[in-house]
Amino acid sequence: xxxxxxxxxxxxxxxxxxxxxxxxxxxxxxxxxxxxxxxxxxxxxxxxxxxxxxxxxxxxxxxxxxxxxxxxxxxxxxxxxxxxxxxxxxxxxxxxxxxxxxxxxxxxxxxxxxxxxxxxxxxxxxxxxxxxxxxxxxxxxxxxxxxxxxxxxxxxxxxxxxxxxxxxxxxxxxxxxxxxxxxxxxxxxxxxxxxxxxxxxxxxxxxxxxxxxxxxxxxxxxxxxxxxxxxxxxxxxxxxxxxxxxxxxxxxxxxxxxxxxxxxxxxxxxxxxxxxxxxxxxxxxxxxxxxxxxxxxxxxxxxxxxxxxxxxxxxxxxxxxxxxxxxxxxxxxxxxxxxxxxxxxxxxxxxxxxxxxxxxxxxxxxxxxxxxxxxxxxxxxxxxxxxxxxxxxxxxxxxxxxxxxxxxxxxxxxxxxxxxxxxxxxxxxxxxxxxxxxxxxxxxxxxxxxxxxxxxxxxxxxxxxxxxxxxxxxxxxxxxxxxxxxxxxxxxxxxxxxxxxxxxxxxxxxxxxxxxxxxxxxxxxxxxxxxxxxxxxxxxxxxxxxxxxxxxxxxxxxxxxxxxxxxxxxxxxxxxxxxxxxxxxxxxxxxxxxxxxxxxxxxxxxxxxxxxxxxxxxxxxxxxxxxxxxxxxxxxxxxxxxxxxxxxxxxxxxxxxxxxxxxxxxxxxxxxxxxxxxxxxxxxxxxxxxxxxxxxxxxxx
Amino acid sequence: xxxxxxxxxxxxxxxxxxxxxxxxxxxxxxxxxxxxxxxxxxxxxxxxxxxxxxxxxxxxxxxxxxx
Numbered sequence: 001x002x003x004x005x006x007x008x009x010x011x012x013x014x015x016x017x018x019x020x021x022x023x024x025x026x027x028x029x030x031x032x033x034x035x036x037x038x039x040x041x042x043x044x045x046x047x048x049x050x051x052x053x054x055x056x057x058x059x060x061x062x063x064x065x066x067x068x069x070x071x072x073x074x075x076x077x078x079x080x081x082x083x084x085x086x087x088x089x090x091x092x093x094x095x096x097x098x099x100x101x102x103x104x105x106x107x108x109x110x111x112x113x114x115x116x117x118x119x120x121x122x123x124x125x126x127x128x129x130x131x132x133x134x135x136x137x138x139x140x141x142x143x144x145x146x147x148x149x150x151x152x153x154x155x156x157x158x159x160x161x162x163x164x165x166x167x168x169x170x171x172x173x174x175x176x177x178x179x180x181x182x183x184x185x186x187x188x189x190x191x192x193x194x195x196x197x198x199x200x201x202x203x204x205x206x207x208x209x210x211x212x213x214x215x216x217x218x219x220x221x222x223x224x225x226x227x228x229x230x231x232x233x234x235x236x237x238x239x240x241x242x243x244x245x246x247x248x249x250x251x252x253x254x255x256x257x258x259x260x261x262x263x264x265x266x267x268x269x270x271x272x273x274x275x276x277x278x279x280x281x282x283x284x285x286x287x288x289x290x291x292x293x294x295x296x297x298x299x300x301x302x303x304x305x306x307x308x309x310x311x312x313x314x315x316x317x318x319x320x321x322x323x324x325x326x327x328x329x330x331x332x333x334x335x336x337x338x339x340x341x342x343x344x345x346x347x348x349x350x351x352x353x354x355x356x357x358x359x360x361x362x363x364x365x366x367x368x369x370x371x372x373x374x375x376x377x378x379x380x381x382x383x384x385x386x387x388x389x390x391x392x393x394x395x396x397x398x399x400x401x402x403x404x405x406x407x408x409x410x411x412x413x414x415x416x417x418x419x420x421x422x423x424x425x426x427x428x429x430x431x432x433x434x435x436x437x438x439x440x441x442x443x444x445x446x447x448x449x450x451x452x453x454x455x456x457x458x459x460x461x462x463x464x465x466x467x468x469x470x471x472x473x474x475x476x477x478x479x480x481x482x483x484x485x486x487x488x489x490x491x492x493x494x495x496x497x498x499x500x501x502x503x504x505x506x507x508x509x510x511x512x513x514x515x516x517x518x519x520x521x522x523x524x525x526x527x528x529x530x531x532x533x534x535x536x537x538x539x540x541x542x543x544x545x546x547x548x549x550x551x552x553x554x555x556x557x558x559x560x561x562x563x564x565x566x567x568x569x570x571x572x573x574x575x576x577x578x579x580x581x582x583x584x585x586x587x588x589x590x591x592x593x594x595x596x597x598x599x600x601x602x603x604x605x606x607x608x609x610x611x612x613x614x615x616x617x618x619x620x621x622x623x624x625x626x627x628x629x630x631x632x633x634x635x636x637x638x639x640x641x642x643x644x645x646x647x648x649x650x651x652x653x654x655x656x657x658x659x660x661x662x663x664x665x666x667x668x669x670x671x672x673x674x675x676x677x678x679x680x681x682x683x684x685x686x687x688x689x690x691x692x693x694x695x696x697x698x699x700x701x
Numbered sequence: 702x703x704x705x706x707x708x709x710x711x712x713x714x715x716x717x718x719x720x721x722x723x724x725x726x727x728x729x730x731x732x733x734x735x736x737x738x739x740x741x742x743x744x745x746x747x748x749x750x751x752x753x754x755x756x757x758x759x760x761x762x763x764x765x766x767x768x
Contacts, residue, residue, distance in 0.1 A: 063724045098752045101726055234716045241723040260751070278740035370755045374741040383744075484760055486721055489746055489753040 004053040005085070006045075006164060009074065009109065010093035011102055012060035013363075013490040015121040018151035019093050020057040021502055023161075028502075039510075040085075047165035056085055062101070064108045064203060065237060067484075068407040072210055078112060079203050080213045089115045089168040091160065093151070096126040096133070097260060103248045104241070107175040110142070111199035115168035118146045119160055124153075125491075129265075132258035141251045143171035152496050175247050178202040181236040185229045189222055202240075206233055268363075268491045275367050285371060289390065292355045296394060296425075300347035307347075311340030326531075334527030338520045341603055342512060345395060348425045349511050350504050352394040356387060357503035361495035366487055373485055379467050380474025382406055383485060385415040389466065392422035393459070396664045397515050398507050400671055408483035414473045416671060417681055420664050421466040423459045423656060426604045430655050431458055433608060436627050438648030462656050465688070514670075515663035522602035522662045526573070530599060530610075533571040541567050568614050573598055587654065587690070588647040588697040590635075597654075604660045646700035650693040658689035702766070707734040711767035718763050726750035727764060 008023075010016040020028070024043025041057040058077070059070040066072040077083045078090075090109060094102030099120075109116050118138075120126075126133070139146040145163045149156030178186045178198055182205070190201035208214065208222045274280050318332035359365045365387065373383030381389075384406045391399035399419045406412040423431075432455075439454045532538065545563050554562065568574055577594035584594055592614050600607040608626065615629050633642035659665065659682050668678040702708055710729050713719035726749050727733065734748040743758040 065720065065724070067721065100750050101752065104724060234720055237720045238716070238723055241720065242728060245723075245726070245728050272737070272746075276737065276739060276746070281740060366755070370739050370744060370746065373755075373757065374739060374743045482717065484718065484721065485744055485755065485757045486725055486760060487755045489755055491753075 002051045004047070004051060004088045004164070005056065006053045007056045007058055007077070007085070007087035007090045008093060009058050009090055009105065010060060011062050011095075011105065011488075013488060014060070014093050014095045014102060015151040016057065016060055016093050017499055017502070018496060019091075019119065019121065019149070019157075020055060021498060022151055022154050022157050023055050039506075041506075045161070047161045051165040053164065056087065061105060063105050063241075065207070066210065068405065070404050075203065075207055076211055076213065078109070078114060079200055079211060083213065087114075089117065089164060091117050091119050091164065093119045093121050093149075095122050096120045096148075097122055097129055097131060099133075100245075100248055100252060103251070104244055106142070107244045107247060108199070110144070110171045110173055111176055111197060112203070113170050113197040113200070115170050116144050117160070117163055117168050118142065118144055119151075119156075120146060120148045121151050123148045123156075124150050126260070129260035130258060131260040132256070134255045134257055138251070138255040141254060143173040144168070176240055176243050178236075178240070181239060182226070182229050182231045185225050185231050188225050192221065193218075202236075205231055206237060265491055271492050272367070272489075275364065276371060281367075281371050285368060288359075292352065292390070293393070295355070296348050296351050297428075300351055303347040304344055307340065307344045311336060311343070315340070329531070330524065330527060333531075334524050335520065337609070338523030338527075339516075341523070341605060342516045342519050344605075345425055345515075346508055346512070348394050349398060350508050352391060353398065353504050353507040354500055356391065357500040358495045360503075361493070361499055363490040363492045366489050369485070369487060370489065379470040380411065380414045380477075381418075381470055382408065382411040382415075382483065385411065388415050388419050389422055392419040392424060392466075395424050395426070395511060395515070396420045396422070396661065397667050398511050400664070400667050401510060401514075403671070410477055411483055413477065413672065413677065414470050416668055417473055417677065417684075418466040418470045420659060420661065420681070420685065421462050421469060421657065423462040424661075426661065427458075427655055429605045430600075430607045431455055431652065433611075433626055433630075434648050434652050434655075437630055437643055438645045458652060458656055461653070465657060469684075469688075514667055518663040518666045519603055523606075526599050526602055526606075529573040529576070530568055530571050530595075533567070533575065537570045538567060541570070565614055568595065568610075586697070587693040588644075588650045588701060590642070593651065601660055602662045604655060607655070644701070646697050649700055650697035653696045654689045654693040656689075657685055657692055659685040702735045704735050704737045707732050708766040708768065709733075710764055712765040713763050714765060715763040718760060722760075722764065725754060726752075733764070733766070 008016055008020055020041065020043065023045045027045075028041060028043030043055050043057075045053050045055050047053050058074045059068075061071045061074050064075045064078070066075060077085050077087075080086060092102070092106045092109065094106070106116060106118060120133075120135075135146050135148065145168065147156055147160045147163055149160055151157075176199065178201075181202075185205055186198050186201045189195070189204050190198055193201070193204065195201050195204075204211065204214070205222055205226050208219055208226075214222070275284060315332055315336045318328075318336060322328035322332055356365075359368070368386055369383035371383075372386045376383055376385050385403070387405075388399045388402045391402055396419050399422075400416050403412050403415045403419070406415060435451050435454050435458075439451045442450050444450055444453070541563055545559070545566050549559065549562060573595050574591070576598055578591040580594050580598075581589075581591040584590075584597070589597070592611075595614055596607045596610040599610040611630070612626055615626070615633065630643050631641065634640070635642040635644075665678040665682060668681060669675055672678070710727055710731055710733055712729055713722060713727075728750075731750060736746040736748055736753060738745045739755075744755045745758060745761055746753055746755050747761070748754075
């Protein structure tokens with residue numbers, strides 16, 4: 001059995017992911033390219049009886065000169081023969097209705113002496129537009145096999161597999177020879193590194209700082225040669241592009257039998273008139289946003305409740321059936337609820353990404369970027385920040401990973417920095433309980449729930465904080481890098497549902513893996529802190545509680561709950577809570593809330609279960625039970641209720657702004673390549689939370 | 702230029718940006734059509750060599766048109 005490595009290359013919106021999905025089906029996995037945080041999608045495909053291929057899906061690019069972090073990987077792999085992902089053959093996928101633009105990259109690959117096959121996609125649209133091509137002539141002119149496909153419907157895929165299985169030769173053509181532009185530089189670099197293609201040497205000189213495989217010495221050498229011979233990178237790159245387009249125009253003139261009519265895009269143009277209209281455009285965008293949130297919260301409720309019940313059941317079953325001992329206790333009350341805490345967010349994340357994938361598939365997303373860019377730039381963000389910010393309302397982790405499409409570092413950094421201020425779904429259980437506790441259940445005008453208004457207010461508060469923080473960052477961060485938004489506006493199309501499905505699986509997996517490992521690790525640490533304390537106190541817990549409550553006539557269950565509360569109070573977590581009470585007293589919090597603040601540091605929703613334990617409710621998640629119990633809690637100093645509106649609002653504001661999510665910090669560290677930004681973010685958000693809660697409490701109290 | 706108008710590209714004022722624009726098909730001598738602008742006047746949507754692109758005003762303003 002022969003094994004081949006095949007790379008898929010093409011510009012964005014050319015149908016590359018559809019082709020990848022067609023070739024690999026479910027046999028795909030997402031990994032990382034070594035050393036950098038770019039998702040690497042690979043999969044396996046049986047080309048014929050005796051050939052199997054590993055398909056690598058490279059990020060969508062217009063040319064070998066990258067604009068974003070993601071795109072850099074392509075030139076890095078294709079100019080480095082020692083790279084483990086260096087392909088045996090490349091399939092370039094091109095949009096037949098927009099060939100001119102797609103061929104630029106293809107001619108660069110030819111000059112790198114790489115074996116290339118051209119897959120002409122969207123032949124259905126080409127037919128619709130009246131475009132007629134001489135495929136054989138195209139194949140001759142380019143010196144490579146050309147296969148017509150329709151990646152959405154899977155047509156022509158078998159033919160493409162056959163061509164790949166036969167083995168692909170290097171095209172004999174040379175389209176751009178860097179002879180007139182610094183010929184001596186190119187020759188010297190080519191000889192020094194023993195490169196087969198002059199164009200490869202040209203790329204080494206052009207992109208010397210971007211190619212990670214070059215050593216410090218290599219770089220010094222290349223720069224020295226370039227300097228000695230007056231190499232002007234931008235000018236030469238411009239000359240190269242014009243030269244390539246001249247070649248492409250000649251090819252197209254020869255192969256286009258009948259050119260496309262312009263009218264087939266008519267429906268798309270009319271849609272744009274409405275969807276980018278100054279009134280309707282925004283109205284429709286906000287209606288779509290509203291629909292997404294309704295679905296994320298309403299549709300996800302049923303599976304979330306089921307997961308919640310399932311894990312609570314599993315946890316208590318294990319607690320009852322596993323042997324006694326700290327190890328088994330760790331499993332039943334540390335690890336299992338920890339895993340449950342991750343799984344429970346899957347429905348919301350899956351639904352959110354289903355919508356985002358549909359918006360992207362249809363081509364609407366680029367209109368959102370178009371509509372929002374001007375507004376977002378006022379805050380130091382870009383139109384491309386809209387998607388991460390919206391995703392942040394489900395979960396900041398996939399949202400921060402989605403910022404990779406922002407090409408400008410400053411705009412991307414600001415987006416990463418403010419995304420966790422968007423109220424994510426983990427804050428919802430905390431909000432739900434506190435809002436129910438302090439806002440009366442009345443309806444305004446008979447149908448608007450006051451509690452609902454308060455909840456919406458909290459989301460708006462988070463959003464406002466994100467925008468204002470962005471403004472602050474814009475003033476503080478000094479990065480001299482050009483920001484640009486040269487973006488294709490694709491023709492509107494119906495989404496392809498299997499692509500939507502693949503996106504959901506991919507994003508959910510990323511969340512489970514990234515957030516999962518941190519949440520589990522931290523829940524184990526917190527479980528230890530909350531279950532252990534000084535041995536003598538913990539060991540005598542039962543006796544002490546029995547003595548204290550001897551006259552109260554408690555039932556067995558009530559007694560057990562009291563013991564649990566007593567143990568938590570005297571555990572290490574409880575000790576820390578009491579120790580930090582002076583610091584949080586000005587916010588209106590006592591040590592019991594302090595314990596909840598600590599345990600919810602890993603993930604905010606833990607607040608609810610901690611509060612349940614500390615108020616001796618046993619392990620209940622019934623919000624009405626918790627609510628009633630909290631209502632009855634008395635503040636020993638005032639004799640009034642502990643959870644006054646002032647304390648409630650203070651807590652709400654604290655949870656709106658506080659970082660309180662280890663996994664987000666871990667992802668930010670990964671995406672910004674260092675501890676600096678996650679730490680700045682942690683300090684900033686905690687400071688913001690503390691100050692705001694302080695002001696709220698002091699004003700209201 | 703006003704929405705709906707077309708013009709021929711004659712050059713660029715910004716070398717660094719011009720390489721990106723060239724790659725997207727903004728070639729000297731080719732026709733660019735101003736389709737429409739976003740509600741706040743920026744960015745703009747233009748048509749170049751068979752497809753639609755959005756550009757920020759400051760990017761579009763580096764393109765010199767022949768007239």
